[in-house]
Amino acid sequence: MRGGAIPILAWGTILLVLTIGNWVWDDKPVNGAAASAAVVIIYSFGVAVWLLRREAIRRGPPEPGTEIENVPAASLSAMVIGLAVGCALFGLVWAKFLLYFGIALFVASVGRLVLEVRAERASRRRVLEERELR
Amino acid sequence: MSVASAPPARIPRFTGWLGAAVSTDHKRMGLTLGVCSLFFFGLGGVFALLMRTQLAQSNMQFVSDNSYNELFSMHGSTMIYLFVTPMAIALAMYLVPLQIGALRLSAPRLALAGLWTWLCGGLVMQQGWFASGGAGRAGWSSIAPLSNGTNTPGVGQDLWVIGVLLAACGTLVMAACVLATIARRRAPGMSLLRMPVFTWTALVSVLMVVASFPMLVLVMILLYIDRHGGHIFVGFAGAIDYQDLFWFFGHPVVYVMFFPYLGAAAEAIAVNSHKRWFGYTAFVGSIMAFAALSMAVWSHHMYVTGGVTNQYFAFTSTALLVPAGIEYFDAIGTLIGGAIVLRASMLFALTFFIQFLVGGLTGIFVASPVLDYHAFGTYFIVAHFHYTLFAGSVFGFFAGVYHWFPKITGALLREWLGKLQLLVMVIGTNLTFFPMFFLGNDGMPRRISRYPTHPGWGTLNELETFGAGIIALGVLLFLINVVVSLRRRVPAGDDPWLGHTLEWATTSPPPPLNFEAPLPPIRSYAPLLDLREEALDRARERREVGPA
Numbered sequence A: 001m002r003g004g005a006i007p008i009l010a011w012g013t014i015l016l017v018l019t020i021g022n023w024v025w026d027d028k029p030v031n032g033a034a035a036s037a038a039v040v041i042i043y044s045f046g047v048a049v050w051l052l053r054r055e056a057i058r059r060g061p062p063e064p065g066t067e068i069e070n071v072p073a074a075s076l077s078a079m080v081i082g083l084a085v086g087c088a089l090f091g092l093v094w095a096k097f098l099l100y101f102g103i104a105l106f107v108a109s110v111g112r113l114v115l116e117v118r119a120e121r122a123s124r125r126r127v128l129e130e131r132e133l134r
Numbered sequence B: 001m002s003v004a005s006a007p008p009a010r011i012p013r014f015t016g017w018l019g020a021a022v023s024t025d026h027k028r029m030g031l032t033l034g035v036c037s038l039f040f041f042g043l044g045g046v047f048a049l050l051m052r053t054q055l056a057q058s059n060m061q062f063v064s065d066n067s068y069n070e071l072f073s074m075h076g077s078t079m080i081y082l083f084v085t086p087m088a089i090a091l092a093m094y095l096v097p098l099q100i101g102a103l104r105l106s107a108p109r110l111a112l113a114g115l116w117t118w119l120c121g122g123l124v125m126q127q128g129w130f131a132s133g134g135a136g137r138a139g140w141s142s143i144a145p146l147s148n149g150t151n152t153p154g155v156g157q158d159l160w161v162i163g164v165l166l167a168a169c170g171t172l173v174m175a176a177c178v179l180a181t182i183a184r185r186r187a188p189g190m191s192l193l194r195m196p197v198f199t200w201t202a203l204v205s206v207l208m209v210v211a212s213f214p215m216l217v218l219v220m221i222l223l224y225i226d227r228h229g230g231h232i233f234v235g236f237a238g239a240i241d242y243q244d245l246f247w248f249f250g251h252p253v254v255y256v257m258f259f260p261y262l263g264a265a266a267e268a269i270a271v272n273s274h275k276r277w278f279g280y281t282a283f284v285g286s287i288m289a290f291a292a293l294s295m296a297v298w299s300h301h302m303y304v305t306g307g308v309t310n311q312y313f314a315f316t317s318t319a320l321l322v323p324a325g326i327e328y329f330d331a332i333g334t335l336i337g338g339a340i341v342l343r344a345s346m347l348f349a350l351t352f353f354i355q356f357l358v359g360g361l362t363g364i365f366v367a368s369p370v371l372d373y374h375a376f377g378t379y380f381i382v383a384h385f386h387y388t389l390f391a392g393s394v395f396g397f398f399a400g401v402y403h404w405f406p407k408i409t410g411a412l413l414r415e416w417l418g419k420l421q422l423l424v425m426v427i428g429t430n431l432t433f434f435p436m437f438f439l440g441n442d443g444m445p446r447r448i449s450r451y452p453t454h455p456g457w458g459t460l461n462e463l464e465t466f467g468a469g470i471i472a473l474g475v476l477l478f479l480i481n482v483v484v485s486l487r488r489r490v491p492a493g494d495d496p497w498l499g500h501t502l503e504w505a506t507t508s509p510p511p512p513l514n515f516e517a518p519l520p521p522i523r524s525y526a527p528l529l530d531l532r533e534e535a536l537d538r539a540r541e542r543r544e545v546g547p548a
Helices: A005-025 A029-052 A076-093 A096-133 B016-022 B026-055 B065-099 B108-130 B155-184 B197-230 B235-250 B252-256 B259-272 B280-294 B298-305 B310-319 B321-335 B344-367 B369-375 B379-409 B415-441 B457-487 B527-545
Strands: A068-070 B002-004
Touching: A005 A029, A005 B155, A005 B197, A005 B280, A005 B310, A029 B155, A029 B197, A029 B235, A068 A096, A076 A096, A076 B016, A076 B108, A076 B155, B016 B026, B026 B065, B026 B108, B026 B457, B065 B108, B065 B155, B065 B197, B065 B252, B065 B259, B065 B379, B108 B155, B155 B197, B197 B235, B197 B252, B197 B259, B197 B280, B235 B252, B235 B298, B252 B259, B252 B280, B252 B379, B259 B280, B259 B321, B259 B344, B259 B379, B280 B321, B298 B310, B298 B369, B310 B321, B310 B344, B321 B344, B344 B369, B344 B379, B344 B415, B369 B379, B369 B415, B379 B415, B379 B457, B415 B457
Parallel strands: A068 B002
Antiparallel strands: none
16 A cells, blocks of 8 residues: 555646646647546545555555455456446447346346445454454 | 455355356456457457458459448457457456555456446447447547438447447446555555566556546547437537547557557566566656656647647657657667577567567657648558557567466467467568558558559558468467467466566466465565575575585
């Protein structure tokens, strides 16, 4: 995590300089707006990483951590979410019933995803409790 | 770092094909994405062969004019949205966590959803072939007003729009996961300036995807609305606005399709030269600048419209030469004084740099508005971008495949077949794309299914068609090599090339959580090379102080 936000923010700053150049040199609002949007997206990503852990803005190598983290091995719901989005948009062009089917599938798979995440969190809690008992 | 896994009672175990389909392991996702991309590469290649057959002679009637429009549109779209870009992400998804010593990808479920969204996009786009009126036929960029509902009616073009939208969303999500992994999951000791060269190239690529792909998503939504009575891109201003928005994505994606392959070629050159990558810090700075500049050059695709500020975009486009020059300088610096081994991966990497040079140098011509006015819309442009994307990126891709195949599968590819493939592909590539410079300079327009009898054009086009067949033979040799190498396995061992980076510190193929043994100390971007050099130093010291 340490330093993770630095390249993102640095690159956002280079983009900002080029965007200012574009605003000055090119009077088309579409160009300036597009370039500014890219800067905002990159800065938002960088700031999000920074807010997640403050050390993301500090230089230096990451230090060893002792946190327990979940490593999901498989996720049927994530796959079905992808298929559901595809199905719904395909249905928009091809056949309306696929649109509704895709939306229903999306909702169902999000529900399933919530169950998966809750099961994972329970597993993490259990491991933490076992560790404390030891 | 400890690990807790989900309880089996709530989350069932999946095996076989379904196991691969639902796996959130970054290696399996990377492989699935890579294999699907290769399938689309084959499909796009078939479209190219059909196009070249049509163009073999003037006034051929192999396919109809409409089918030809579909073929070149779907060839470009398939190659860009469904092969080169996703393959770059596939390489990053597989290798980045290994290279930075991470156990897993950040937000793996999101990445898996992105993978399947992208795959749906590819399939939806290809569904157009079964639609009445055929597939999308307004080019890979589908410039408005050509692509609006009046000029390109039919479900096929709608499916193209939705396909691109889905593929773009999926790619964007997967790239964001790779970016978050680099930001959050580096191993202890892995500072930013200790990340491997490939990881840096992957980082700038995903930064560009995150910054530019939202524009493609927006453009496709607007185009869909426009095609269904929205009247968004109307008149000259509408056409210019579409192009401004599209090329804001369209140029950075060229570098998304370049950087990871540059990284792969750089890794292959450093390892096969038994040296550290020369000028690492300058390289990192140059690719950051390269990536940023590449997001400020998009309107050089629009000089001829008269609707852009030529000076600004000519300046930024020409300025790309500086970081590109640094990369070439670094590659040459790495080779000088190295103990060079000419394996297939090294030869592909060297060829990548040489072939890409042709694309890069002709890029200087078309960065200049006055020269672009002459070359625009001709085969000169087709030659230029095929030298960057095919002769460049695809050779870099094969350098990466020959370099990392043993890590991914645990088996060695046949070197002689690799070298034969390289020879065949170099001949085919140059036979196909080099004559296009002459045709373009002579004024032969691109995107035409038939051309008039003109002195020299017929012979050059015949040569190109012949060359395209030779490229196909080269790809076939690669597939044969993969099949033979997987069926009659020659075990690779964990580190067959004496690699420099962390992926070579684990087993081949890597275990589910990437590393079973503790990681070596990370004191530079080449930790395994550090270990070997330290061992060598110790051996020298012992010899000096030990008994004679």
